[in-house]
Amino acid sequence: MDTKNTSPSTPGKLKPEKYHPPYNIHRIRLSKLTIYSSIFLALIIFFFILSPPSPSPSSLKTHNSWGGPAWEKRVTKSARRTSASSLTVLVTGASGFVGTHVSLALKRRGDGVIGLDNFNRYYDPNLKRARQKVLSRAGVFVVEGDINDANLLHKLFDVVPFTHVMHLAAQAGVRYAMQNPNSYIHSNIAGFVTLLEASKSANPQPAIVYASSSSVYGLNSKVPFSEKDRTDQPASLYAATKKAGEEIAHAYNHIYCLSVTGLRFFTVYGPWGRPDMAYFFFTKDILKGKHITVFESPDGGSVARDFTYIDDIVKGCLGALDTAKKSTGFGVDGKKKGNAQYRIFNLGNTSPVPVTELVDILEKLLNVKVKRKVMPMPRNGDVKFTHANISRAQKELGYMPTTDLESGLKKFVRWYLDFYSPLKNKSVW
Numbered sequence: 001m002d003t004k005n006t007s008p009s010t011p012g013k014l015k016p017e018k019y020h021p022p023y024n025i026h027r028i029r030l031s032k033l034t035i036y037s038s039i040f041l042a043l044i045i046f047f048f049i050l051s052p053p054s055p056s057p058s059s060l061k062t063h064n065s066w067g068g069p070a071w072e073k074r075v076t077k078s079a080r081r082t083s084a085s086s087l088t089v090l091v092t093g094a095s096g097f098v099g100t101h102v103s104l105a106l107k108r109r110g111d112g113v114i115g116l117d118n119f120n121r122y123y124d125p126n127l128k129r130a131r132q133k134v135l136s137r138a139g140v141f142v143v144e145g146d147i148n149d150a151n152l153l154h155k156l157f158d159v160v161p162f163t164h165v166m167h168l169a170a171q172a173g174v175r176y177a178m179q180n181p182n183s184y185i186h187s188n189i190a191g192f193v194t195l196l197e198a199s200k201s202a203n204p205q206p207a208i209v210y211a212s213s214s215s216v217y218g219l220n221s222k223v224p225f226s227e228k229d230r231t232d233q234p235a236s237l238y239a240a241t242k243k244a245g246e247e248i249a250h251a252y253n254h255i256y257c258l259s260v261t262g263l264r265f266f267t268v269y270g271p272w273g274r275p276d277m278a279y280f281f282f283t284k285d286i287l288k289g290k291h292i293t294v295f296e297s298p299d300g301g302s303v304a305r306d307f308t309y310i311d312d313i314v315k316g317c318l319g320a321l322d323t324a325k326k327s328t329g330f331g332v333d334g335k336k337k338g339n340a341q342y343r344i345f346n347l348g349n350t351s352p353v354p355v356t357e358l359v360d361i362l363e364k365l366l367n368v369k370v371k372r373k374v375m376p377m378p379r380n381g382d383v384k385f386t387h388a389n390i391s392r393a394q395k396e397l398g399y400m401p402t403t404d405l406e407s408g409l410k411k412f413v414r415w416y417l418d419f420y421s422p423l424k425n426k427s428v429w
């Protein structure tokens, strides 16, 4: 049959005759197709297996390992304190920004310190590992594990009679909550409850000092923000989970007589900081010659933050630990022995600075002309300004910040240039 003339010159005009290829040709075509698609599929599987896992927002989990005699020995050694009046502190989030600084400060003055961190991939784990090395050199062992791991927490409380818990592990960042809301529930709510549960049944019961946030003030417009102001209008899920943490802490204080102290941190910055924060990634982008985006408020006004230097925050944390009273718990009869301490403090700088001014300071310190794009603040959880009233912390903790933004950023920039220097000069601490 001549198949050449079966195609119509005009579509629809001539119905083409169906072409029936000989049986063996059809089979050859089919099997060729099967072979090609099998090869294609095999290649996909091969490359999938070879490719490294990407840090997707939902995969912040890490492999944790703990337990065994050698592990217990390290825990006990790290928890050793220099005098009977020193504290024994479990620091959660110890390889985080604030956690590292607080752990070192405690260790330096003779307290026993055990760190706990899950080293998740919310931001560069190499930075967390570098902090862990600094801690290790100072004699602080950071246990690799999650605050949601109740067995691990019970084990730690069995091995060490902690007097205090400094709870800093959290899912931080205001804007990231729009990408990965569940990580906030997992760490800031479920993880906190797991920790409180373990603390409540520990013997002795530790006093808990935990990180809250300036973001709980949300849409509050009364300045400066006082602990007495309303905190029921969060602007982000992050803020809502931090506020929930405060309420949960209150319930554990009320029911189980755990001593709890919440610290509302105001935009903490400094050496070894968090790469997801604006001052950090502005520095990175400015040095690369990239544009940075500076938000302004929807009415065209500047956005401002009460930026607080890390050393001041550390003093506030130590003040809170030192003034924390013991948890009162239950008596042997199962009755409350008395109300336990419940406190909340602002730890800010009391000196808000517009973000545009922060950029001016960085421009001067880095000696690079900044390419800035100004745009209205997106509705992403950010608030227009923060400003702390610190009189309560001043009175009860002896808290008094002493570092202005320019001096603090100078120290940050020095650390940044050193840490990320290609020569890797590690005189960064």
Ligand SMILES: O=C(O)[C@H]1O[C@H](OP(=O)(O)OP(=O)(O)OC[C@H]2O[C@@H](n3ccc(=O)[nH]c3=O)[C@H](O)[C@@H]2O)[C@H](O)[C@@H](O)[C@H]1O
Pocket (backbone or CB within 6 Å): 172, 173, 174, 212, 213, 214, 215, 265, 266, 267, 268, 276, 277, 278, 279, 293, 294, 295, 296, 303, 304, 305, 355, 377, 382
């Ligand atoms: O006090 C807190 O409790 C919180 O502090 C921190 O949040 P924030 O105060 O929002 O800090 P950060 O992100 O550095 O943005 C700083 C400023 O830069 C502006 N900003 C930000 C990004 C950008 O691209 N452009 C910009 O102008 C932005 O609008 C803002 O005005 C912690 O991250 C958070 O975990 C929590 O601890």
